[in-house]
Amino acid sequence: MLKNSVSPTGSSAQPDVNIDDLEVKDELCKENLQLVNENLLKEPRIVELRNQYRIICTTQLAVAQEKLNELDKQKEEVLKLNSPPYLLQRIQEAMNKTEEESENLHKQVLDREIDIGAFLQQYKSLRTAYHRKSLIHLAAKTSNI
Numbered sequence: 048m049l050k051n052s053v054s055p056t057g058s059s060a061q062p063d064v065n066i067d068d069l070e071v072k073d074e075l076c077k078e079n080l081q082l083v084n085e086n087l088l089k090e091p092r093i094v095e096l097r098n099q100y101r102i103i104c105t106t107q108l109a110v111a112q113e114k115l116n117e118l119d120k121q122k123e124e125v126l127k128l129n130s131p132p133y134l135l136q137r138i139q140e141a142m143n144k145t146e147e148e149s150e151n152l153h154k155q156v157l158d159r160e161i162d163i164g165a166f167l168q169q170y171k172s173l174r175t176a177y178h179r180k181s182l183i184h185l186a187a188k189t190s191n192i
């Protein structure tokens with residue numbers, strides 16, 4: 048092994064430099080330069096993949112956002128259909144329908160389109176249903192829902 052123990056100026060202030068160390072340093076520099084070049088060659092692919100990733104994320108986000116919006120609409124519809132004012136309205140409509148059926152049945156008996164036995168059975172059933180709905184409606188209106 049050759050060692051350089053004296054500097055060109057004649058002083059021995061610099062440390063000894065081993066030629067093997069210089070070769071290793073040179074080899075490391077070459078390998079480092081090669082890695083840099085390989086990484087630079089990979090950069091367009093990395094940019095392309097990054098763009099594809101953004102596109103995929105944006106697309107998936109749009110799909111998820113659309114699904115969320117649809118679920119929000121469904122939730123609002125369910126909440127609306129189960130809201131106290133809507134349910135009160137439905138009970139009132141059911142009461143009105145039952146009242147109308149009772150009146151039609153009463154008209155049929157007056158016009159002798161139905162006999163009294165059948166009338167009484169159906170009329171009692173309709174009036175019981177009407178009053179049940181009426182009590183539910185009254186209880187719902189007076190409660191603090």
